[in-house]
Amino acid sequence: VRPDAIAGAEAEVFAPCALGGAVNRAMRSRLRARVVAGAANNQLASPEDGVELHRDGVLYAPDYVINAGGLISVAQDILYRDEPYDRAAVKAAVAGIGHRLDTIFEASARGGRPPGQVADAMARECLAVRAVA
Incomplete structure (x- = not known):
């Protein structure tokens, strides 16, 4: 999967494990996974991204x-x-x-x-x- 296509890949879990801020408005619009759980620090670009994931029915495991x-x-x-x-x-x-x-x-x-x-x-x-x- 190309790096720019990862969020839209058919997967059960999206696991950001490198850079912070990986989960943002643009990425959320392409996200197909129903769970976000990774090893990166500060995975959400903003607290609002966590609210929107929740609203969209995506389970987010807080990074810390x-x-x-x-x-x-x-x-x-x-x-x-x-x-x-x-x-x-x-x-x-x-x-x-x-x-x-x-x-x-x-x-x-x-x-x-x-x-x-x-x-x-x-x-x-x-x-x-x-x-x-």
């Missing part, structure tokens, strides 16, 4: 959730730097990413909000709890 493994590993290094690296704890936390995505998708479906908005609200809530603690 689906890609949380690296952050989880770095957090283990930083938060517990005086202790041996706990590979089992990291693996357990990474294994929970799928459950977190399920929670986001379920809340999105229940509330009629795009998954990105749900994930952002969950992240803000988590950070607020941590800031108070």
Whole structure:
């Protein structure tokens, strides 16, 4: 598939894995996949793209959730730097990413909000709890 034709390719999942901003208005008009889930950071050119994907019935896995493994590993290094690296704890936390995505998708479906908005609200809530603690 030519790079300029990827969005219009017959596929179940569109997985942007390189450049940010790959999901934008022009690309959305050609998108045939029903799921957007990739490894690139900042996949959406704007938050409105997430709203439009949701409106079009395309399931978007927020990039910072689906890609949380690296952050989880770095957090283990930083938060517990005086202790041996706990590979089992990291693996357990990474294994929970799928459950977190399920929670986001379920809340999105229940509330009629795009998954990105749900994930952002969950992240803000988590950070607020941590800031108070």
